[in-house]
Amino acid sequence: xxxxxxxxxxxxxxxxxxxxxxxxxxxxxxxxxxxxxxxxxxxxxxxxxxxxxxxxxxxxxxxxxxxxxxxxxxxxxxxxxxxxxxxxxxxxxxxxxxxxxxxxxxxxxxxxxxxxxxxxxxxxxxxxxxxxxxxxxxxxxxxxxxxxxxxxxxxxxxxxxxxxxxxxxxxxxxxxxxxxxx
Amino acid sequence: xxxxxxxxxxxxxxxxxxxxxxxxxxxxxxxxxxxxxxxxxxxxxxxxxxxxxxxxxxxxxxxxxxxxxxxxxxxxxxxxxxxxxxxxxxxxxxxxxxxxxxxxxxxxxxxxxxxxxxxxxxxxxxxxxxxxxxxxxxxxxxxxxxxxxxxxxxxxxxxxxxxxxxxxxxxxxxxxxxxxxxxxxxxxxxxxxxxxxxxxxxxxxxxxxxxxxxxxxxxxxxxxxxxxxxxxxxxxxxxxxxxxxxxxxxxxxxxxxxxxxxxxxxxxxxxxxxxxxxxxxxxxxxxxxxxxxxxxxxxxxxxxxxxxxxxxxxxxxxxxxxxxxxxxxxxxxxxxxxxxxxxxxxxxxxxxxxxxxxxxxxxxxxxxxxxxxxxxxxxxxxx
Numbered sequence: 001x002x003x004x005x006x007x008x009x010x011x012x013x014x015x016x017x018x019x020x021x022x023x024x025x026x027x028x029x030x031x032x033x034x035x036x037x038x039x040x041x042x043x044x045x046x047x048x049x050x051x052x053x054x055x056x057x058x059x060x061x062x063x064x065x066x067x068x069x070x071x072x073x074x075x076x077x078x079x080x081x082x083x084x085x086x087x088x089x090x091x092x093x094x095x096x097x098x099x100x101x102x103x104x105x106x107x108x109x110x111x112x113x114x115x116x117x118x119x120x121x122x123x124x125x126x127x128x129x130x131x132x133x134x135x136x137x138x139x140x141x142x143x144x145x146x147x148x149x150x151x152x153x154x155x156x157x158x159x160x161x162x163x164x165x166x167x168x169x170x171x172x173x174x175x176x177x178x179x180x181x182x
Numbered sequence: 183x184x185x186x187x188x189x190x191x192x193x194x195x196x197x198x199x200x201x202x203x204x205x206x207x208x209x210x211x212x213x214x215x216x217x218x219x220x221x222x223x224x225x226x227x228x229x230x231x232x233x234x235x236x237x238x239x240x241x242x243x244x245x246x247x248x249x250x251x252x253x254x255x256x257x258x259x260x261x262x263x264x265x266x267x268x269x270x271x272x273x274x275x276x277x278x279x280x281x282x283x284x285x286x287x288x289x290x291x292x293x294x295x296x297x298x299x300x301x302x303x304x305x306x307x308x309x310x311x312x313x314x315x316x317x318x319x320x321x322x323x324x325x326x327x328x329x330x331x332x333x334x335x336x337x338x339x340x341x342x343x344x345x346x347x348x349x350x351x352x353x354x355x356x357x358x359x360x361x362x363x364x365x366x367x368x369x370x371x372x373x374x375x376x377x378x379x380x381x382x383x384x385x386x387x388x389x390x391x392x393x394x395x396x397x398x399x400x401x402x403x404x405x406x407x408x409x410x411x412x413x414x415x416x417x418x419x420x421x422x423x424x425x426x427x428x429x430x431x432x433x434x435x436x437x438x439x440x441x442x443x444x445x446x447x448x449x450x451x452x453x454x455x456x457x458x459x460x461x462x463x464x465x466x467x468x469x470x471x472x473x474x475x476x477x478x479x480x481x482x483x484x485x486x487x488x489x490x491x492x493x494x495x496x497x498x499x500x501x502x503x504x505x506x507x508x509x510x511x512x513x514x515x516x517x518x519x520x521x522x523x524x525x526x527x528x529x530x531x532x533x534x535x536x537x538x539x540x541x542x543x544x545x546x547x548x549x550x551x552x553x554x555x556x557x558x559x560x561x562x563x564x565x
Binding site for chain 2: 041042043044045046047050054075076082101102103104105106107110111114119120122123124132133134135136137138147152157168174
């Protein structure tokens, strides 16, 4: 096992962050970094706007950026609200429930770590409380199971899923998805 | 009413290198070969070139090209972004510059060793211009994975099938089989080959993906007035447009309200608004085909059919010669060469000159499009 810790991630410094807006400063140096391999898998490289998402994920919370003035949710996160142009934002906790909006089953040629698991699945999930907020992810049989742990025939657009979290590398956690009815 | 681009400029010359999986020469050399060939085709001396336009992803810059070919003093140079979305924008930028007097002889080009060179997704240090943190960790690594996601949803929502995608692949291959310059000139495609080929990213198989090609192409743009004195039949730039829709997210457009509505619609709205004719008047189309599902999406976006009808549009040989809309008549990115869509521009010119290897009789109007699903661009050409 070889874990290379990414040069900068937002997680550690934000572990104590409350539900109020997270201080982005910890992630400012992350934008130029390349994805660090964790056993050859690509780790998220947060930018300033995305850092709080990953910080909350490390705490096992799925949160989406919302405008602190007009309340509109937005994803991916960005500096200001496209509806009212407010620069004030907060991170609203989601129920973690959703439905598969679409999916693919990648086959080689792929980066070696991914090729070894091919075909695996990659899915896009629309969130139950905000169907137009969609997150890319993987459908797995258990939080730490492999990317190919769910048989391809179980994947279906519209299938109900719920979020779980997986620590890809030290301090780097990503949301993943489990079938509501496995 | 201000200045208009309508028919103010024309493509007077086109040039290309051979296309192959591997060409020994450098991208810079290939660029210079295509550009000098285009200038020779136009009968214009390199010293008269005073404008350049290419893609932001083009590795050879204007300085290198200009000094190699012996260009004169250059007063306009521009680059268009978003990979294959920038193809038609290169010509559009030159048209605007020439129509407004900023330059007189413009060269647009693309040179690429995608066949033998690196594939962008293989190098994790060089990320494609997508929001990588939201997709890469989950194994959405390649454009085929990103577009496959939209394709699966499109199939689900509108009843599109793999046979519809095959219709696109087949039309392109059939035209390539008529084009000696095409990489797939002597390689016919059958439905059985398509249906039994290996997957790349389900629902997309090998034949849903464009080629990996080494090659370069160029065209020369001048004022309409000057073009009438050149060696070749002028091909007029009747209209040009770029498209970046509100709340668009690039190739991974999963976060907009309606991800199946792409940049083509935005470009199309402006294109048709400034044109003297409409989709029903198009004799032949060159539609960006890095992946087969981009074609039905583009057919909808550019108004050849209604929302969700793009797949059905491909039925009954509609995209073949003699069909409703002959498509990618040189073979396109799927079967002639994948050079970020520039061969679609030059093929459009050949059709309107009457010199295509798969000539549509009396073709007088041609739509050329750039990559759908990324910020895009399009041209209406006419003879």
